[in-house]
Amino acid sequence: MVAEQDSLINTSSSSSISILKYSINDLLINLSDCPEERKLNGFKSQLLKQWELSADKGTLNYHVGNCKFRKLDGQYKMCLQLNEDRCRKRRKPMEFNSVCQSFDEKLWNFTKLKQEECLFYFDKINENSSKYPGLIAINASPLSVGHSLLIPSPQKCLPQIINFESIKMSIELLLLIEDCNFLIIYNGLMAHASVNHLHLQTLFWPCRGGIMEKLVKPTSTNLNMLFLLERPNWYLPAFVFQLVNLNDIDKISKLLEICAKFLIQKGIAHNLFICRSKQFINQSNKAENKLNNECSKELVTLYLFPRKPSKGYS
Structure with missing residues (x-):
């Protein structure tokens, strides 16, 4: 259940x-x-409210309301903006020469955000509370209304390398937002990251x-939560992780971190795409889904895409 509305977002006495809290x-x-009631007044509502308040203070580089979308024909049903x-x-955007460059405080980073760009800190009750909470900040050049940045522990000044804490925080944020169209995207170094300070896009x-x-x-695979996505099912190969049970959040976060570390050790750039997808069939749920032909649940799903490195945006 969502907390009482007046306590869903609280203002710290040491900061505005x-x-x-969740x-x-x-x-x-x-x-x-x-x-x-939660669909009307839950976490999505709070995020959009804070986003609009920030936008009203002039934090955006442009008005985002008039963008055009087009869905392409073909088997992959791609959508363009x-x-x-x-x-x-x-x-x-910055240019990078390695998938594991160190954080450089002399370059632009999220410690330089203006206060009006910061929407709220994001902290789980009774779990490593408050010392290094994540920060949700408005994206000044948005793709859509609500486009924000999830910055895990910004004070730690971590480089743009995905880790256990940021994966877990991303999963839990997506589980909080009451909208099947909510996405979280991570662009690694040499995979279209624009700044070398750990962050993910939320929109x-x-x-x-x-x-x-x-x-x-x-x-x-032999692990019920891990799948391999290959052609022709999708035009890019990926490691895929699907969350069926809340008790598996830590397991998936650790497993994905291990995969990302392996890619970094091999010098392979990568992107992470997190959304709600139809439940996949594996050995443990095969009998359950056989009666329904396919499962109707939309579960939090993480797609880790290895890719060719790119120094910057073309």
């Missing part, structure tokens, strides 16, 4: 930046279990298509 009871494996302002008015994508809509059928 709000703190969003507990494991707030995490939604299945959105169909979400109460109607025309956003000319983002190309022209965003801060110039509501109004054109539901691509891997969110297509029922992909990855190959199951």
Whole structure:
């Protein structure tokens, strides 16, 4: 259940930046279990409210409301956006020479954010509380209304290398938001990261298509939560992790961290895409899903895409 509305976001006495507190009871494996009242006044509502308040203070580089979307024909159901302002008015992305460069305090980083760009701190009740909470900040060059940045422990000044804590925080944020179109994206170094300070993109994508809509059928492995996505099921190969039970959040976070570390050791750039996808069939749920032909649940799913390295944006 969502906490009382007046305590969902509290203002710290030492800072005017709000703190969003949540507990494991707030995490939604299945959105169909979400109460109607929470859909109206829950975590999504709070995020968008804080985002609009920040935007009203002039934090955006452009107005985002008039972007055009187009869904392409073909087996992958890709969705494109025309956003000319983002190309022209965003801060110039940095270029990198390695997938594991160290953090450099002399370069632009998220410690330089203005206070009005910071929406709220993001902290779990009774778990490593408050010392290094995550920060949600507005993206000044957004793709859509609500486009924000999840910055895990910004004071630690970590480089743009995904780790256990950031993966777990991302999973739990997606489990909190009462919207199947909410996405979280990580671009690693040499995989279109724009700044070398650990962060992920969070956004509501109004054109539901691509891997969110297509029922992909990855190959199951000996680990029930790990799948392999290969052609022709999708045009890019990926390691895929799907969360069926809240008790597996730590296991998936650790397993994905191990995969990411392996890619870094091999010098392989990578992206992470987190969304809700149809439940995959594996050995443990095969009998259960056989009666229904396919499972109707949309579960938090993480796609780790290895890719060729790129120094910057073309």
